[in-house]
Amino acid sequence: MQFGIERFLNDPALRAPLAGRRVAVLAHPASVTRDLTHSLDALAALPDLQLSAAFGPQHGLRGDKQDNMVESPDYTDPRWGIPVFSLYGEVRRPSDAMMDSFDVLLVDLQDLGCRIYTFITTLRYVLEAAARRGKAVWVLDRPNPAGRPVEGLTLREGWESFVGAGPMPMRHGLTMGELGQWFIATLGLSLEYRVIAMDGWRPDEAPGFGWPIGERSWVNPSPNAPNLSMARAYAGTVMLEGTTLSEGRGTTRPLELFGAPDIDTTRLLADMRQLAPQWLRGCVLRECWFEPTFHKHAGQLCAGVQIHVEDPAHYGHAAFQPWRLQALAFRAIRLQRPDYPLWRDFPYEYERDRLAIDLINGGPALREWVDDVDAPPEALDAPARADEAAWTEARRPFLLY
Secondary structure (H helix, E strand, C coil), rough: CCCCCHHHCCHHHHHHHCCCCCEEEEEEECCCCCCCHHHHHHHHCCCCCCCEEEEECCCCCCCCCCCCCCCCCCCCCCCCCCCCCCCCCCCCCCCHHCCCCCCEEEEECCCCCCCCCCCHHHHHHHHHHHHHHCCEEEEECCCCCCCCCCCCCCCCCCEEECCCCCCCCEEEECCCCHHHHHHHHHHHHHHCEEEEECCCCCCCCCCCCCCCCCCCCCCCCCCCCCHHHHHHHHHHHHHHEEECCCCCCCCCCCEEEEEEECCCCHHHHHHHHHHHHEEEEHCEEEEEEEECCCCCCCCCCEEEEEECCCCCCCCCCCCCHHHHHHHHHHHHHHHHCCCCCCEEECCCCCEEEHHHHHHHHHCHHHHHHHCCCCCCCCHHHHHHHHHHHHHHHHHHCCCCC
16 A cells, blocks of 8 residues: 555656645654655656745654643754754744745644644644645645544533644544545634545454554554554543553553552453443453552552454454543543542643543543543443534545545
8 A cells, every 4th residue: 555655756746746845844753655765855866846844743743742732843854954843842833934934834744643643733724824825835744543433422612722633532543645625614714725545444354443454563652652552542641641641651561551559450450341241342351560660650560451463363443442441541540449549630731720630531421421420421422422423423524545
């Protein structure tokens, strides 16, 4: 198969409309070609492309920042001599001066298929700025490694944030190119927008179900996105960022496991299987122990659970529900320890007045379900199923594959 970047590099006809126009690229560490050349370097080497600037999202263009709310500065690229503007530094929306540096912005970002992943919010912000300033945006499309499944509650009105770009469920099932089309339609934007589509992406085929296993190297799109297993689990495990539980940062398997020094994982798994076994399909849960080297519970031995979704004999792509699984784990902790200080109250992605768990979920409904230990699984499942069905229909006109 070919990603959008390869088709763009290999076909001069695709680049012909850019003749005489200044071009910028928005990229990150996973913005690489099949031979692992960074997209900035591959584009800068094209003799028929006038590359005038580059942009980096959260964690940086080349990948320089580890955690949330750790900002990247603007700088001049030492190899190509062009300005590199940070969209996760002094600003998150591009300034007018930044927009003046180009005529066409090429967006080449590897997403994880989850609403909270901030690269899709950055896509929305550059589309809005481009519409306002009369600029063009082209997306060089890449796979959604989590594939087409949809899961989670839709973000509620008024809960928009840097981790909530719009009214979609947690697991949206779209590519970046498709999301751009949805943003433009939903926000009523008017601009030149093109998608350089992939050739041969088959999100319903095993064993990759979205990621071309055996054909492509995995490069971390952010520091704690080390593999396909993480991408599959992320729509659930990302909620751990809003809790006092470790999400495995400071280990070699971040966002595939969770735990804390003071929980009983044997009882936790038993309670999860008793309460809603149908939410645990498509994966294997394994008790484990881990000691984070940094971040939450650093240097402490944590009792944990790892979510295994890598073995084709155990992984059920259509059955796996990471958002429900993680919600169920929270409920099991509430049953085990009603007074457990589960929800972490701290500044999260520049929001200081609302709980991180609510920002992550686009509203308080999941937290309220967890804390109401008498509420049955159906009280969360029913509204989520309604939102999922509505989104599946709403996204249909924007599917390219």
